Amino acid sequence: MSNILHSQDTPTLDSRMPESRPDVLAHVAGNVRALRAERGLSQDGLATAADVSRRMISGIESGEANVSLSTLDRLAHALDVSFSRLVRPPEMPDNSRIDSLAWRGQSPDSRATLLGTVPAAREAELWTWSLGAGEFYPAEADAANWHEMLYVMDGALTVEVEGADPRRVERGDFLIFTSDRPYLFANRETEPVRFVRNVVF
Structure with missing residues (x-):
């Protein structure tokens, strides 16, 4: 029960997953x-x-x-x-x-x-978030070497980082980014969005 997948196995993933994922x-x-x-x-x-x-x-x-x-x-x-x-x-x-x-x-x-990793020098915070339809959360730039790790459980989240193209993260997908520039979490959909947020610094 503690084994990872054999390299020749092909996992069957449920419909909540946005795409088939390879095994490590x-x-x-x-x-x-x-x-x-x-x-x-x-x-x-x-x-x-x-x-x-x-x-x-x-x-x-x-x-x-x-x-x-x-x-x-x-x-x-x-x-x-x-x-x-x-x-x-x-x-x-x-x-x-x-x-x-x-x-x-x-x-x-x-x-x-x-999903992914980032280096941590001091601490990692684990949050659950939800945004109603049309709601947004603007954030100021964090210090150098801070990271955000997001996983969307329901709905779709739009993430806007200054100087980069907006990213729409749908249910079952994730995004990791460096947060040393101002950024915004927005729900531009008609239904609420729920996501897990890790702040790593």
């Missing part, structure tokens, strides 16, 4: 190989550092192994990278949109999706 093993094999090579480690060396078997390392790098989230945590620690760096698509310049299915249980309703 789609990128782990290549990332582990590349990171291990950068650090000059053999498969045996990485296995020893991560306290796993060489067979497990070989299976991960060939895309043939099921692997637990805790094993990926140990690999990330041994390679001196974050978990998100280990599992993100290699073409992504940062971790702001990983959007990969990380765990699936026996029930089709049981799943965990890693």
